[in-house]
Structures are given as structure tokens and as C-alpha cells.
Amino acid sequence: MKPVELVQAVPAPEGGSLFAPPLERCPGCGAPAPEAVSDGELTNFLCPACAACWHVELGFVHRVDAAQCPGCEHLPTCLLRRALEQEETAWLGGE
Numbered sequence: 001m002k003p004v005e006l007v008q009a010v011p012a013p014e015g016g017s018l019f020a021p022p023l024e025r026c027p028g029c030g031a032p033a034p035e036a037v038s039d040g041e042l043t044n045f046l047c048p049a050c051a052a053c054w055h056v057e058l059g060f061v062h063r064v065d066a067a068q069c070p071g072c073e074h075l076p077t078c079l080l081r082r083a084l085e086q087e088e089t090a091w092l093g094g095e
Contacts, residue, residue: 026052028050029047029050031048041071042055044069051074053072066081066082
């Protein structure tokens with residue numbers, strides 16, 4: 001059997017990697033570079049600026065409900081941020 005030659009189909013950007021992070025910016029506030037975090041099962045992306053956590057799957061991005069991440073070390077931060085958002089929404093006359 002003839003050995004297969006591996007060829008890089010798409011050249012990596014200069015000084016970069018072929019594997020770009022799925023989120024370059026937070027979908028909520030636009031801050032750069034959300035940090036990859038794990039709840040022990042899934043990988044999510046936590047924004048260091050607004051503390052929103054996002055999940056990327058099959059080309060879609062959705063905000064993660066902090067209550068769904070019991071194993072994540074960032075859970076207290078996410079719960080606090082969510083509570084502050086709910087207070088702000090109520091104060092502004094929202095839901």
C-alpha cells in the first residue's frame with residue numbers, strides 16, 4: 001500500500017493557527033476574546049467584560065442559562081450577573 005501524503009488544504013494565517021476560536025467577540029457586548037470554560041460536560045465561552053456565557057454548536061450561538069452549569073467554577077459570577085440583569089430589566093419596566 002502506498003503511503004498517503006498529508007497536504008494542508010488551507011494555509012494557516014501568518015503566525016496563526018488553522019483552528020480559530022468559534023467566538024472572536026461576545027455576541028452580547030462585543031468585547032473581544034470570550035474565554036473557553038467547561039461545566040464538566042460542555043465547553044462554553046465566558047465573556048470577561050459582561051460575564052455572559054455562550055454555547056456554540058452546529059453553527060449557532062446561544063446564551064447559556066447559568067442554572068444549567070452546576071459544575072462550572074464561574075457559576076457564582078454568572079448567577080450574580082444574571083440577577084443584576086433581571087433587576088435592571090425590572091427597574092426599566094421590562095418583564
